[in-house]
Amino acid sequence: MKQVAVVESNSNIPNINSSGNDSSVYKRSSFRTNGGYLSSVMGEPCISCTTFNILAPIYKRLDEQNQSLRESDFKESWFKRNQAILDWLLYERSSIICLQEFWVGNEELVRMYQERLGDAGYITFKLARTNNRGDGLLTALHRSCFRVLNYRELLFNDFGDRVAQLVHVQSVVPFLPNQKGGQQEILIVNTHLLFPHDSSLSIVRLHQVYKILQYLEVYQRENKLNNIPIILCGDWNGSKRGHVYKFLRSQGFVSSYDNAHQYTDGDADAHKWVSHRNHRGNICGVDFIWLHNPDNKSRKPLKTxxxxxxxxxxxxxxxxxxxxxxxxxxxxxxxxxxxxxxxxxxxxxxxxxxxxxxxxxxxxxxxxxxxxxxxxxxxxxxxxxxxxxxxxxxxxxxIDDTFNDNMETSKEHAEEEVVGFTVKYAFLFPREVEKGLWPENYSLSDHAPLSVVFSPVRMQAS
The missing domain is CATH 1.10.238.10 (EF-hand)
Structure with a gap:
């Protein structure tokens, strides 16, 4: 296996005044955060997370008869669509925003996102795919929720030129009263896996997930993060019936949307929702926000x-x-x-x-x-x-030595009380996709944004 190249960055982030964009262009029944936090009826703090493949203009086809005609050639078109995407994002104001197919190759678009998100109180990190593919990732975190402890870039240097972002954050205030250890730490990953142009390429996507999980294991061990929640966001380019889904489930990760709607892993629930209409015209559910809680006891050794x-x-x-x-x-x-x-x-x-x-x-x-x-x-x-x-x-x-080391550490802290998350709400926009339908009048992207609200909960460490 090729070694994952890792780039470490120190966060030298300017102090930007927080202001919200109160656009109500998208009127619908959903949650809305105030500075990144949502208060429930009981007044408990929550964090919200949105993942969204925003369809890079270099990939958006404008004419089925002329595949070379792309939105990137028409500034008015891509500018207007991305302003609308920002309107939607800033209306929801999630604590965490993870974008894929972010057009890093266009300075004007990058500046648009950085300025509007920055003015609304977000810290932003962008990462281009390798080999100058033109697009990449953008992760934004609201300052009222988190301070950034570390930021890492994972360059897979693989067949798909894919990358991932890892952000280690700490909550600005404790999530729960009398919380042991004070502020809560969380690991957040944003990625976009290879599109399965051929069934044999599924091994590449498994490689990409394996590298992410390997790196998370090493990072937690090196930083002595024994009991910390992990949130994985992105376009996984595979459905609930695929091997990537099953791989993550075997590692104790939970699909937040399926958890919120009480959908099982079985085939009967595999097509109850969709989040993408691909260039072949097929609709499928490929966008996930995965949650791994520190109390999970069903995790197998990663190699297994x-x-x-x-x-x-x-x-x-x-x-x-x-x-x-x-x-x-x-x-x-x-x-x-x-x-x-x-x-x-x-x-x-x-x-x-x-x-x-x-x-x-x-x-x-x-x-x-x-x-x-x-x-x-x-x-x-x-x-x-x-x-x-x-x-x-x-x-x-x-079980290898690494897993034994982790198990021994867990036993030492078997009775430790930690903070994890429950999935409070989860929704896709537009709402038709939650019924397995793709509306013809939807124009923000060829993906539907997925948003999840997490509520902190006390639990025993595994």
């Missing part, structure tokens, strides 16, 4: 979850070739006369389903690690029982 996600991808590729379980076993063992899969046959099968031997495929080390997970008894071959574990994506939990 990663292996299960990759095995799930292998199974999906084989099923697309109409191979049932027993046929898949025959395919994987290839010409071997015995009823076992050998390592060379395993590697050749991965090559045939485009998961190795590609610029974006599994590395030699990753393939070897997968084999170790599959070969449970360590005898150098995978028999049918071991294959069934792989086929059903249930790996042996070979």
């Amino acid at each position: 979850s990663w292996a299960e996600a990759v095995f799930g991808t292998i199974k999906n590729q084989l099923q697309k070739a109409s191979l049932a379980e027993n046929e898949a076993f025959v395919f994987l063992k290839a010409d071997n006369n015995g009823e076992v899969i050998t390592y060379p046959a395993f590697c050749e099968a991965l090559h045939q389903v485009n998961l190795v031997g590609q610029p974006y495929g599994l590395s030699f080390q990753e393939t070897n690690d997968l084999w170790k997970q599959a070969d449970v008894d360590g005898d150098g071959v995978v028999n049918y029982e071991e294959f069934k574990r792989m086929w059903n994506s249930t790996c042996s939990e070979q």
